[in-house]
Amino acid sequence: MIGSYVAVGDSFTEGVGDPGPDGQFVGWADRFAVLLADRRPEGDFRYTNLAVRGKLLDQIVADQVPRAVELAPDLVSFCAGGNDIIRPGTDPDDVAERFERAVATLTAAVGTVMVTTGFDTRGVPVLKHLRGKIATYNGHVRAIADRYGCPVLDLWSLKSVQDRRAWDDDRLHLSPEGHTRVALRAGQVLGIEVPADPDQPWPPLPPRGTFEVRRDDIHWAREYLVPWIGRRLRGESSGDRVVAKGTLSPDDIRVRIAQAV
Numbered sequence: 001m002i003g004s005y006v007a008v009g010d011s012f013t014e015g016v017g018d019p020g021p022d023g024q025f026v027g028w029a030d031r032f033a034v035l036l037a038d039r040r041p042e043g044d045f046r047y048t049n050l051a052v053r054g055k056l057l058d059q060i061v062a063d064q065v066p067r068a069v070e071l072a073p074d075l076v077s078f079c080a081g082g083n084d085i086i087r088p089g090t091d092p093d094d095v096a097e098r099f100e101r102a103v104a105t106l107t108a109a110v111g112t113v114m115v116t117t118g119f120d121t122r123g124v125p126v127l128k129h130l131r132g133k134i135a136t137y138n139g140h141v142r143a144i145a146d147r148y149g150c151p152v153l154d155l156w157s158l159k160s161v162q163d164r165r166a167w168d169d170d171r172l173h174l175s176p177e178g179h180t181r182v183a184l185r186a187g188q189v190l191g192i193e194v195p196a197d198p199d200q201p202w203p204p205l206p207p208r209g210t211f212e213v214r215r216d217d218i219h220w221a222r223e224y225l226v227p228w229i230g231r232r233l234r235g236e237s238s239g240d241r242v243v244a245k246g247t248l249s250p251d252d253i254r255v256r257i258a259q260a261v
Contacts, residue, residue: 002036002190004046004073006110008064011053011238013079014245017173020256024245028174029077030253031183035192036075037250046073049245054237057081057095061102064244074111077153077186078103082118085130085137092133096140100147107148114189115145116153123162124171126225151189158185160199171220176260 007013007029015027029049037045048071050064060080068076080102084095106113117138121127127134138156145152158181160166166178174182184198231238 001039002074002111003040003044004071005033005036005048005075005077006068006071006073007033007047007049007051007077008060008068008106009051009077009079009116010055010060010083011051011173012082012116013051013077014049014053014242015051015179016053017168017170018176018179019260021259022256024256026176026179026253026257026260028179028182028186030245030248031180031257032077032186033248034250034253034257035183035187035194039192045250046247047250048073048247051079052242052244054083054240054242055080057084057098057102061098061105065102065105068106069109072110075114075190076106076110076112077114077116078106079116079153081137081141085118085133086127092137092140096137096144099141100144103144103148103150107150112151113148114151114153114186115141117141117156119155119158119161123164124167126171153182153186153189155182155185158182158198160202163202165202165205169220169223 009029013027013029015025015030018026018028020026029051030047033045033047033049037047050067052063055063057080081095081099084090085092103113103115118134121131121134135156142152144150155161160181161174161178166175166181167173168175168178181198184194184196187194188198
C-alpha cells in the first residue's frame with residue numbers, strides 16, 4: 001500500500017493541457033495520486049508534484065531529484081529526457097546514460113521508481129519525424145528499468161492516445177481525457193484496480209474534409225508553432241518563471257477535477 005508519492009518530470013507530469021478551474025494544471029500525476037489516495041485511510045497519504053514544464057533532463061536531475069530523495073517516498077514517478085530528445089542534434093544514447101545515473105540515485109533512496117517511455121508520435125505532425133529517435137530512447141529506458149527493477153509506464157503502447165482527442169490544441173501535450181487515460185494506465189502498471197479501461201475505444205468522429213484539416217493546421221502554426229520557435233531562438237523556456245506545484249492534498253485535487261468538468 002503506497003502511502004507517499006512524488007512526481008518528478010517536465011510539462012507532461014506537471015499536467016500541461018489539463019487545466020483546473022483556477023488555471024493551474026491538474027494532469028495525469030495528480031489524477032494518479034487520487035487513485036493511490038483512495039486506497040488509504042482518510043488523510044494517510046502524502047503527494048508532492050515537483051515537475052516543471054520545459055525542463056531538460058539535467059535540470060530535473062539537479063533541481064527535483066535531490067528533493068525527491070529528501071522526501072524518501074514509497075513511490076517516485078520519473079519522466080525526463082523528452083525535451084532533450086526533441087532538440088536537434090541530441091544523442092538518445094547520451095541522454096539515456098544520464099537518465100540511468102538519476103535512476104540509480106533514486107532507487108537507492110526511495111521505495112519504488114516508476115519510469116515512463118515516450119509516446120508513439122507517428123500521428124503528431126510536429127514530432128513524427130522523431131519517431132525513430134524516441135523509439136531508441138524508449139529501448140534504453142526499458143533496459144534501465146530491467147536493471148533497476150523499475151515498473152514501466154509504457155506510453156508507446158497506449159493506443160488510445162493515438163486519437164487526436166487525447167491531445168491538447170498545441171499537439172504537444174495531452175488533453176484532460178488523455179491525461180486521465182495515462183493515470184489509469186499508471187494504476188494498472190502498479191496492479192491497482194482502476195475505474196475504467198484506459199484503452200477503451202473513443203466514440204466515432206465524423207470525417208474531416210481537406211479544408212477543415214488545413215484550417216486547423218494554419219491555426220496551430222500561428223498559435224503554437226511560431227511562439228515555440230520564437231522561444232527557442234531567444235533561448236527561453238516555457239518553465240523559466242514557473243514554480244512546481246509542490247505538496248498537494250488529494251481532496252483538493254478531487255474538487256478541482258470535479259469543478260473543471
